[in-house]
Amino acid sequence: MDGQKAQVEDTADSQVPARQRSLFLRLLMMGGAIMLVSQIVISWIALKGFEEELGPELNQKASAVGRALSTELTYAINELGIPPGKLVGVSEYFQHILESNFDIQYLALVDNPSGVMFEHSVPDKLLDQFPATLHESDGSHNSHSIRDIGGYLDHRFPIHFKGDSSAALHVGVSSGNIRQQLATIFFEVIAVIVVSMVITLELLTMFMSRRILDPTAHLQKVLEAGSKGKFSYRLSLRARNEIGLMVSSLNRLLYHLEQRYQDFQFELRELRDAQIDPRISQKIAALKTQASKRYGFTDQFSVIEKTPALIRVPFFLFIFSEELSRSFFPLFVSGFIPVEPALSYEMMISLPITLFMVAAVVATLLAGNLTHRLGCSRLFLIGIGCAFAGYCGTFLSDNYTELIIWRCLNGVGYGLIFNACETWIALHSRAGNRAHSASAYVGAIFAGYVCGPSLGGMFADHVGQQTIFLISAGLSVLSGYAAYRLLASSSSGPGKNAGSAPNARVFGMRPWAILFSDNLFISTILTAISTRTTLSAFLFVLIPLYLNELGHSSTQIGQMMMLYGVIIVIGTPATSRLADKIGKYFTMTVMGATLSGLGLLATLASDHLGDSRAVLISIVAVGLGHCLILSPRYAIMQQIVYRYRHLIESSVSIGIYQFVDRIGLIIGPLLAAILIQQMPYANAIAAIGAIVLVAITLSAIIANVGQSQIKGESSA
């Protein structure tokens, strides 16, 4: 009977969701498409509006600046009696004004006989044109006039020297600048569309899974079992929707069926007891046994099981909260560094990130036992508690030490939550859907990578960096609430299946010795560490610092970082299918790492590509490279775990792998700090690329040696 039951579960798992999923996917795609189209239309209308408003707005600003400045100049010359030729500090003052009005391109004071007297940022091609425009000034001689000269809208304000207006102040607005501002708004709109799509799809997926997919799958399971004569299942679902009504009807049906069956059995018993002839009595007894074998009514209510996907939304919300500060965090830290830092400036910037990672790794290691005692949902909520306190503390921090302490607490929360999620996935997935379950977890991380940096960067530019941590605290509370609603009152967690939780007993030395004697494991670990190092050094530290140095706002930095997440989210499913199809997992990881390494070298060609474009190429290459690495690496680890399944418990192998893998996250910020002490940012990025290339070459050599050894052993 157990075997039959297992069979029922397997068929329910493998067939039903596939059919439902196609319906669900169609619904999701349709909903997504409608939303996307409507967002694009609204954004287009809004952009049009901006375009119409922006030009006049900039002209108005140029007018205001020009009027104020010409008043000051007139006052200095006419009221204070400073001869125009003796004006001092004019260019410096112009520079100061341009710095605080970045949408104005140039300022120039032009005198009729002597030409340009003072100027700042006037393009060379315009310098000769000013005196000419002065002569042309005919009708507009005595008033503010605007002309289009060489791609610039030139505002001219006459300055009267004791009644004679022989000089003029020129204020220039570039039409290219208007286009650039429109492009900035356009990218902001795109970022908002992408983020809102990701959030909507995440929430839609959660509601669909919880309210429709999981109950119908279970319903199907009950019906399948019923078709085989097993009526032992009942569904426990209270919902006032169509599914809920269907479930209660089914439960009623099953109840009446059981009642009738019991009546039938009772009548059979009565009939058997009333017989005098033992043969007839035996026949009836046989019939009764046969009936109870054919129809099972033994078990009572069964609760709809928790699925791995349930953790996705709380986990996504948490990653979202953590990633909000990603695009500006190193810059945020730099504001806390004391005048006389204990370590080098660069080290002080990377230290909070490194210690965060250390705290996370230590928490992950220690959480193993806690998970056993408390269960996933409680561990998740403790993690959220730590993260919430960490965010609030960071928001209130006013010195470097406080910042470090609160970020470490955040790191502890991060570690506990990661452990809770991994354990949840391990506990709630079955052999058949383990890879699919893991994708729920990985998907949530990358959805967070897409939404966090871009939205966080944008908000930071508007409300200030420190306030973002308050928003993060709010999101973490939401995440905790979602976890409480979705994961709590789980029958699973402690005890049951706990052995399969990752990180269980990674402390023993023997599994380490066995795994590290395997060349494939070492080479995979090398790739994994170099991938993680790239992520934490390049993406978390160097990009924010370098792009900030190049003059990009937090919004723009966030958008560029979002690109990495978008590539991973779109690319990973494609590469995982490709990996399964061609089966050359290791070749793919080597290709991926090489691509990311080469991509990082692009910053060496900044002179030809332009600084920002080179960084963009690096981000895209690293994103694509990591796409190629992620899925095959998982498959390779499965192979290794399978190879040593008799010697090491699979969860222990995975625990060791994950621990070593995370070391990369700690190395990254430290490496970045050491590199930027020695060289400019662009070179530091390239140096990381070179290190990745060396690591991957080593990894390939080690793997080849391993394979030839295996071949040698098998031929011997």
Added chain:
Amino acid sequence: MTSRKFRFPWLAGILVISLLTPLGGYAQHTETDGKDQPHKIFAVVWRGETAVEAGFKDYLDQRGIPYELTVRNLDLDRGNAPPIIQEIRYAKPDLVYTWGTGTTLSILGSVDTDTPEKFIRDIPAIFVLVAYPQAANIIKSYESTGRPVSGVSFLAPLDAQMNVIRAYRPFKKLASIYDSTSRNVRINVELLKEAVPRAGMEFLPLPIPLDDDNKSDPDTLPELIRQAKSEGVEVLYIGPDSFLARHGEIFTKTAIEEGLPTFASTQFPVKNSHSMFGLISDYYTLGKLAGLQAEKILVDGTRPRNLPVAQLGRFKLWINMDVVRALGVYPPLGMISIADFKDSGLE
């Protein structure tokens, strides 16, 4: 107000008595609302009443604080202090008010004086126009004065003063010609020795030679200015120096003749003589701030010992345009919108 004066004939009596005092002091009376006893304030000034006292009185009036103010003048001589101290002891005021470092030290003594019996030690007091109260040993620290004395500090921070000088022109060498008999001024010169090089300028301190009475000799001023000029000095600095305030006319005019701009850290040289520019606190506003300190002591009951010395948050950049034109050293455009432009009456 006058009608109220007649309702309190005893106040008029005090007025008459004080007018008859040998030092020409006088008492002032202001509003009392009939319910509260007016707070008795005893002010001692150095060279007659200034805008500080006007601001002080206006603040108390605006806040409706009843007070009775007696003002005595030291008339530039610390030797006039003992009878005033006697008078204060007799009058038992609620608050003593002192103007300037010399006055404060003569009336209140230093924080660790060996002869406390010669000074007013037990009556709450506030000082104004004291440039360096801590260095002059009037208080222990700005936060907690260590005695029943508080006050208002009036100088702009030295670094801010240096920044203004450098922002006006990248001068390379600055000289301070100073009265070496004044403790206040000596402290200032010591601080300048660090602050001027910090701002990227060379510093030349030139003490004014003393005459037979061991007092700074004003006749040497023109020669000192010429000496500074010959040593490559580009700007002269006037600190919180009463001597130079008194001889400001000759000092600043000689400087103009020699083509040297002067910067002043107090308002007297820019307002009453021909300093080219200065970063100063407005005396009237300063008086109002002193009024606020007095309110905290008299009305709120704060112990002066626990009342930190107050400081103005804003200072005035004063430029005498007639001096600027005479020297041909025009201010940079960036200062046009932030400075107060005046004429000093230079002929």
